Amino acid sequence: MTETGETNGTASGDRANDEVWIVGATGRVGRGVAARLVARGLTVVPVGRSRERMAAAGAEAGLPADAKAVVADSAERIADExxxxxxxxxxxxxxxxxxxxxxxxxxxxxxxxHYVDQANDVVAVEGLLALHDEAVRAGSTLVTGAGFGVLATEALVAKLCEERPVPHRVRVDSVASVDVEAGALGTALATGIVDALVMGGRRYENGRPVAARLGADPRRLIFPDGTSAKSAGAASGELIAAHAASGAPFVTATSALAPSSPLLRAVLPLLGRLLSVPALRRHAVGLLGRVTVNAAPRPRAHSWGHAVVEWPDGTRREGWLRAGEGMGYTADVTATVTELLAGGSSRPGAWTPAAALGPGLAATAGGTFVLDRPSPAPGAPLGDAPGEPQ
Known part of the structure; x- marks a missing residue:
């Protein structure tokens, strides 16, 4: 595998070439995206810290042994390359x-x-969207949240609101079903978990974001196939995207990743305050990232996005987005977005995925819309939590 960054020079010129660089190409999503893009005939370049691990990941993706790779060990060095x-x-x-x-x-x-990531925390999503004007001036398209959670719920909201006035209230729920790989959790996942604890919860009330308890509004969702899962409130990219897609003044978002038990929800605010101390945050990320887990199959056949939209006149619409294994669908979404951007199907600016490429992207990536079909007991609260703000 030909290495650049530390050894060979890189391409030059005034315009972007036809390469697609995968930063973190040895991770689970990175490997999946690389394999999908190689299969679609795109020129894929792995980017990472270890030449040996990139060579193995490249071979797994179908890259030849002499394929180009970029060695860089920080965001700043990657940016230079x-x-x-x-x-x-x-x-x-x-x-x-x-x-x-x-x-x-x-x-x-x-x-x-152009740029694509799978961010799903509020700070990261809002931070990238804040680059919108810069991206327009540069003629670049930046897409954040290109994964299951953000797209599955954002696309549903956009579909349910098509050709209708601005709704009064929106709720979205993200319930991924994921095959667990054996090994360490890793820094990326550990950072997301710790930062979610620090952020706590959030919702929109009267059009403004307000703080909420992490794990608020817990509920059991019953999916169209009869299976069920618990979810609870969280500050997430789903919340930001649902608010932008609908314009509704009241928006809440729940996730199956958020804690729903009363005991955990009681101690999380204190834990979040402790982890907001930078030194404790770094230590927690390091410890959590080294935790090893055993392989485990997904708990359900499908991952589900869910949205309920209500209008001031009492009209109510509900829909679902059915997808496969959550991490696989995230790789499908990222690969589809990347292929479209590489082929010129984009408009300059910073966007969430459905805002950039339309709600049909969710189906193009392999999801299935199930619209205007409520669950047997839609959004049933678990009984010990407040409802949405009225």
Whole structure:
């Protein structure tokens, strides 16, 4: 595998070339995206810290042994290589998106290239969307939240609101069903977990974001196939995207990843305050990232996005987005977005995925819409939590 960054020079010129760089190509989503894009005939360049691990990941994705790779060990060094190499699209799967996304995205914009990530925390998503005007001026498209949670719920809200006035209230629920890989959790996932604890919950009331308890409004969702799962309130990219897609003054978002038990919800505010101390946050991320887990099959056959939209006149619509295994669908979404951007199907600016490419993207990536079909007991609260604000 030909290595750049530390050894060979990179491509030069005034315009982006046809390469797609995968940052974090040795991770689970990175490997999945690389394999999908290689199969679709795109020129894929792995980017990471270890030449050996990138060679193995490249071989798994179907890249030849002498394929180009970029060795860089930080967002800043990756950005330097992007400025020199001018790839068409950079896919960031390295995590810690609140820190890494703006650095790498700005490097993409310097050469008119595009950027994609899978961020799903409020700070990271809002941070990238704040680059909208810069991206328009640069002629670049930046897409954040290109994964199951954000797209599955955002696309549903957009579908349910098509050709209708602005609704009064929206609720979205994200319930991924994931095959667990054996091994360490890793820094990217650990950072997301710790930052979610620090952020706590959030919802929109009267059009403004307000703080809420992490795990508020717990409920059991019954899916169209008869299976069920618990979810609870969280501050997430789903919340930001649902508010933007609907314009509704009242928006809540829940996730199956949020704690729903009363005991956990009682102690989380204190834990979040402790982890807001930078030194404790770094220590917690390091410890959690080294935790090893055993392989386990997904708990359900499908991952489900869910949305309920209500209008001032009492009209109510409800819908679902059915997808496969959650991490696989995230890789499908990222690969589809990347292929479209590389092929010129984009408009400049910073967007969430359905805002950039339309709600049909969710189906193009392999999801199935189930619209205007309520569950047997839609959004049933678990009994010990307040309802949505009235």
């Amino acid at each position: 992007v400025v020199r190499g001018r790839p068409r699209v950079v896919v960031n799967t390295m995590g810690d998106y609140a820190v890494t996304a703006p650095v790498i995205a700005r490097a993409c914009m310097s050469g008119g290239g």
